[in-house]
Amino acid sequence: MRFTILDCYTDEPSGLGVPPYLITYPRYIAGAILKYNRDNIKGNNESNNKENNINQNIDDTQHDYFYLTIDDIRLHKFYNGKIKNTATTNIRIANLSKNYPNIQKILDSTDILIVVGGVQTPGKYLSALPGTLAEISMFIKDLKCLKVLTGPSAMAGEGLFGGRLATQQNTAMLKYGFGLVIPNLEYKFDLLMANNFSEDVQATNMYKFIREQAILGAEIVKQHPQYSEFMIVDVETARGCNAATCSFCTEPVKNAFMLRPIQDVVDECIALARNGIKNIRLGKQADFFSRSPQQIEQMLKAIVDNCKPEILHIDNVNPRFVTEEKTKLVVEYCTPGNVAAFGVESFDPKVIALNKLNADADSTLNAAKIINKYGQVRGSNGMPKFLPGINIIFGLEGESKETQQYNMVNLKHMLDNNIQLRRINIRQVVVFEGTQMAAVGSKFIKKNKKRYWSWRNQIRQEIDLPMLRKIVPNGTIMTGLRTEIHDGNTTFARQIGSYPLCVGIKQKLLLNEWVDIKVVGHMLRSVTGEIVKS
Structure with a gap:
């Protein structure tokens, strides 16, 4: 049986899979296929050599996989395989996998197409464009293989654009032609093989079940468009959220909170390094600081000692868990240019209370001070070693004209006191089923729609620009x-x-x-x- 993993790119509250990033889902699925072969096919102890087996006949006792990107499909189906010489880079087709030259053979021989997709925290991407369910279905509707949707879209839906209701996962089969929608497919692979992918199954998504898959699946990086020096892998250290209260967030909807065993994280990083990966982000978690200082040092030191990465960064930190000890460890072991993204969302006390946000203005300010105290020093690449970043979301319950005033007062205080913020992400909320915001809907999005761009521009002009001049002054x-x-x-x-x-x-x-x-x-x-x- 031949599987094709189609990466349409993902962006979640915890985890990024838009190039140059490669997220966990394709890696774990590739590992599940390889592990199944190892455990069930006699004499099969070798991983697939993708450069040599495209013409190999696959019978019922053999299973292999190929990795494609949505850019591969776009170029093949929409652009007829022709890349025009244009003045501006076409980011719809800028990320072609190593398998693109054989794409027609791969699609023709595919038995099961596994589509990984789902943007749940929409952003602007410099050199890539994630695929939507509507776009994907248009490109794959004529393929005769079984089409299976997994990834974030299969767990909570998708929302590529802020200020809208999300597309729900239950429409994927009815409207977009998927034969199956399977959340957490990587945990269910053996059971799905047992029923010949006839229906979804229930399975326990405990980390012990993917330990080996994560290690085996590291080889898929060699098929990525930016392999190896220009790519960065997002490695999972936890799932769910240790706070699990924010009204808009999909992480508690998708998974209960669970820390991944440190040795599993380290061993996967070692496998990635052995497959040529030089850049690692410990980014697939809601809060990197949810562990003790001793555990954080154990993880970071082991990765540095065993992998010697050129880039080692983190993502996502709850301001309430920031301490001096944890911050000093990140500065010591990670590489410069590192950012701790704070999910602040709003500085308005009313919005914070109604939406059960995980930090108030005081805890955010205190955390930002601590990280600046140790991380503001300039590193060898010209950037500060470690700075906070802040996320702001508009359209949350309780938002009013006063909300922007609270935001500006607190951001201005940080600017005036040289508490540097590497970046401020501003977006409108996407409303997902299963979250508290689903009951509120688009009420506040519509109410303040006319103010969004002026609020956003005020932050950009009065905070972002002078902040950037502090962080990287002319001559840097x-x-x-x-x-x-x-x-x-x-x-x-x-x-x-x-x-x-x-x-x-x-x-x-x-x-x-x-x-x-x-x-x-x-x-x-x-x-x-x-x-x-x-």
Whole structure:
């Protein structure tokens, strides 16, 4: 049986799978296939060599897989395989997997197409565009294989655009032509094989069941568009949320809170490193600081000692769990340019209370001070070693004109007191079934829709711009940037890592090259730079 894993990219409150990131789902599924082969096929102790077996005949006792991206499908189906020479990079087809040259053979020989997708925290992506259920169904409707949806879309639906109701997972079969919608497929693979993928099954999603899969599936990285130096993998350290109260969040809907065993995390990172991965983000969790300082040091030290990553970053920190001891460990073991994303969402006390948000203004301010105390020092790549970032969501229950005033007062206080914020993510809420916001719906989205862009612009102009001038003043040398896309005669480049700063260079440079730059100007959320000759 031949499986094709179609990566349509994912973005969740905890976890990012939009290139150059590779999220857990394709890795775990690949590992499940390899583990099944190992356990059930006599004499099969080898992983698949994808470069050699595309023409291999697969019988009922053999199972292999291929990895494709939504960009592969778009280029093949929509653009007829032709990439036009345009002044601006077409990010719809910028991320072609290593398997694209054989895409027709792969699709023709596929027995089961496993589609991984789901954007639940919509954002703007520099060099990729996630696929939606509607788009995917249009491209795969004529394929004769069984089509299975998994990933975040199968657990809680998707919402690529803020300020709207989410597309629900139960419409995927009725409206979009999927034969099965299977949440947590990676935990159920053996049972699904037993019933020949005839229906979904119940299974316990305990970490012990995917320990080996995570290690075996690390080999899939070799099929990724940016393998190996330009890609970064998001590694899971926990699921669910230790707070589990925020009105809008899908994490408690998808999973109960559970910490992944530290040795499992370390062993997966070792397997990834052995497969050529140099850049790791411990980002698939709601709160990296939910562990004790001793546990955090055990994990970070083991990864550094055994993997020696070029980039080691984290993501997602609950301000209430920030301590000096934990912060110093991240600064010591991780690489510069690191960011702790705070899910603040609002500084308005009424909004905080009604939506059961996980931090108030005082705890956020205190946490930001601690991280700045140890992380503001500039690192070897030109960026501060470790800074907080803040998420702001508009459209939550209880929002009023006063909400923006609270936001601005607190953000201005941080700016005036040199409490640096690496970035402020601002978006409108997406309403998902199963969350508290489902009962509220779009009431406050509609009420304040006309104010959203002015509120957003005020933060960009009065906070983001002067903050960026503090973090990377003119003359700052930034090293190790990948030239990523063209926009006319401007090249945009970024470092690899968590929330890397975008740099516009007024030259048309070759893409996928490493450059160093000097900062010469500032935009609202990016900087302009000039090439520095080494």
